[in-house]
Amino acid sequence: MNYQYTKQFRQALVQWFLEEQRDLPWRRTKEPYQIWVSEVMLQQTRVDTVIPYYNRFIEKYPTAESLAYSPEEELLKMWEGLGYYSRVRNLQAGVREVVEVYGGKVPDNRVDISKLKGVGPYTAGAILSIAYGKPEHAVDGNVMRVLSRVLNIDADIALPKTKKVFEQAVTELIDHENASAFNQGLMELGALICTPTSPKCLLCPVRDYCTAFHEGDPSSLPVKTKKLKTKNIEYDVYIIRDQQGRFLMEKRPDAGLLANMWQFIMIERQADENSLTKVQKQYNVTLEHNSKETILSFSHVFSHLKWHIDSYLVDAVETNANPENTAYFTKEQIANLPMPVPMLKIWGKINA
Ligand code: SF4
Known part of the structure; x- marks a missing residue:
């Protein structure tokens, strides 16, 4: 003007x-x-x-x-x-x-x-x-x-x-x-x-x-981009330890959020099902239910997404063929895997 x-x-x-x-x-x-x-x-x-x-x-x-x-x-x-x-x-x-x-x-x-x-x-x-x-x-x-x-x-x-x-x-x-x-x-x-x-x-x-x-x-005018609503998802995260002391991990899909990063076993929590039972079926593993130990509960915010996580350490008494994109790793190997921050947090707590 x-x-x-x-x-x-x-x-x-x-x-x-x-x-x-x-x-x-x-x-x-x-x-x-x-x-x-x-x-x-x-x-x-x-x-x-x-x-x-x-x-x-x-x-x-x-x-x-x-x-x-x-x-x-x-x-x-x-x-x-x-x-x-x-x-x-x-x-x-x-x-x-x-x-x-x-x-x-x-x-x-x-x-x-x-x-x-x-x-x-x-x-x-x-x-x-x-x-x-x-x-x-x-x-x-x-x-x-x-x-x-x-x-x-x-x-x-x-x-x-x-x-x-x-x-x-x-x-x-x-x-x-x-x-x-x-x-x-x-x-x-x-x-x-x-x-x-x-x-x-x-x-x-x-x-x-x-x-x-x-x-x-x-x-x-004015230009105003819409704020996306935050989506909340509740997860149970299982850190599954086999009899050699290794841990079961899964690689995330190669596209989308945290693509190709490694995580412990994450199951979206549903009111009508026991996530531990689901883990056993889906990941070909028999778990020692009594060994289940609570590690950490916390929330993690991504830009428009919030994960609410409860995490548990649990021992496997029997493991079978690993499903695709999963593997057991030693502690030393895990230290070299790319992992998202929430997983690092859990891992840090386990190793504290
Ligand atoms: S200032 Fe607002 S109300 Fe006034 S002429 Fe411009 S657009 Fe219209």
Whole structure:
């Protein structure tokens, strides 16, 4: 955006915000502590839900000092129903730091405010711009949506590093005379006009400066790759030891997750079957059931997959022909096999 456009964009946004903003309780104050409380409450929570909580909270704890040492049980009760309870614990810890280190005054610069517990880049920027009028970025989902459309930014907002792109954009665009109205204007525009689906472009105060509007497809922005749901699988892992002290291992298929790596015998746990019996049939082995010894229970996370593992050491009394891709190995041989981390963990425990 060239200088002239930037100036006009700022003016249009700020003026619209000053005239059209919703009357919300935290907009009637410039008190940094109170702005802080509102920003923490608004994380992952709708404005309508937050209003009564905010009013009650500020009535009970109007200052940093009044919140700093209130009993945790009382605090949790005030927060009850808002969820994400670590937010209020962090808020109190941060506020206590303000009281103890900064004499009750919330720091007015990004370096110090960012050191406070629970204050991330967005909250820091929101407090600095709204309460202190500093030209600091405060980038949340609404801001990314609006600016991705105005500036035609197609970076994937699901990636954490993309936030920096938008922080940089706000730093370049922000109105130094009206930082509070500028930042809040972006957020308000995202909440009311430039909504995720069907943005109301015809009512938009910055339509003239919006690239996506002129190019005709605002709804295609921002780019956001879908988060895949994590799949959970429960496994019983058997470390089967034969009478020569060797261990039965299986090579994973040559494609897909952990391709070609070696693992102990892994059986997906099913409610209606005994995995040990299944092992005997599938791997041609007779096991000494009484020897079964629990080794380790743990979970291991892959990008979109979580294995929940219970592992056991068990002795084989009889072994027959090995099924394909399986073999018995000595300890020394195992040390040279490529094994996935969960197997190394189990092996480490056995050898500890
Ligand atoms: S013109 Fe449309 S797409 Fe562009 S900022 Fe306004 S509402 Fe969003």
